[in-house]
Amino acid sequence: MRDRAQALLIDLDGVLRRWDPAPMITVELDYGLKPAALLETAMSWDIYRPAVTGEITDAEWMRLVAERLPIDGDKATEAVARWQSYRGEPDPDALAFVREVRAAGRPVGLATNATDRLRPDLDALGLTAELDVVISSWEQRVHKPAPEYFQRACELIGFEPKKVLFVDDDDRAVRGARSAGLSAYRWSGPQHLPYLRKALDLPG
Template sequence: MRDRAQALLIDLDGVLRRWDPAPMIAVEVQYGLKPASLLETAMSWDIYRPAMAGEITHAEWMKLVADRLPLDGEEATAAVAEWQAYRGEVDPDALAFVREVRAAGRKVGLATNATDLLRGDLDLLGLTGEVDLILNSWELKVHKPAPEYFQQACVAIETVPKRVLFVDDDDRVIRGARVAGLSGYRWAGPEHVPYLRKVLDLPM
């Protein structure tokens, strides 16, 4: 039987923060862009990776996105700015779970691939004080699912990997966490919170 987890590392996007697609769709309709073209362009690996690894700033990343859109310069810049104005929403179920874990005396770290905008976003969303520490790939200069990311995260949360529960919505990242020795669990909503409570040995 695995050791009970004593600390939680939890992802931001797709777990603690959710995104309504409507604002992006509205921008794409307004500017005559193909559906999902903004997100697909932003996620192009050659510009996404350096943005997550702290090699370029969020502003530089978005400039590269704008440069690749089939619009003239001013239109492309405006479209990206309007898309980026929406910063997502807090998932109340995930936040309730985080609060429960901390109330039980367990440390919680926010473990996310993000840019230099992260801390401002957390302030905006009211999440800054909801976790014990923030593990931002942009600041660590290494992104999930690299083993070095999980090594640094466990050192920061002062817990050995086998005693850390990692929750994310990306299967590839979960596999990386497990290879690094953590207990990895894919978040699909609050229905499995009772199981996660058991993994962390929380009072029922």
């Protein structure tokens, strides 16, 4: 049996923040783009990696996305701006869990691959005060699932890896966390919250 975790690291996108696909779909329809063109272009590794490791800003990343879209330059810039104006919303189940963990005296850290837009997003979503620490790949200059990322995350939250539970919706990140010595769980929704509560030895 592993020791019970004493701290929680939780991912942002796909866990603590959820996205309605409708705004992106609307933009793609309005500008004659194929389905998922915006996201697929943005996630191209040669521009995504520098965007989440502090090599380029979020604005520079989005400019590169616009340049690669198969439409007129001004329209591409406009399409990207419209897409990016929607910043998602907190997932109520994940947020309630974060609050429960903190109420039990366990620190909660956000562990996410992100750009320099992360802090303003957290403020706009009302999440800044819900977290004890934020571990951003852009600020740390290293991204999940690198072991160095998880080492730094554990240092910042103040516990050795075996005392930290990591929750993410990405299998690669979960595997990376486990390799770094953390307990890690793949989030697919709130149905397994009872298990996560036990992993953190929460009261009740």
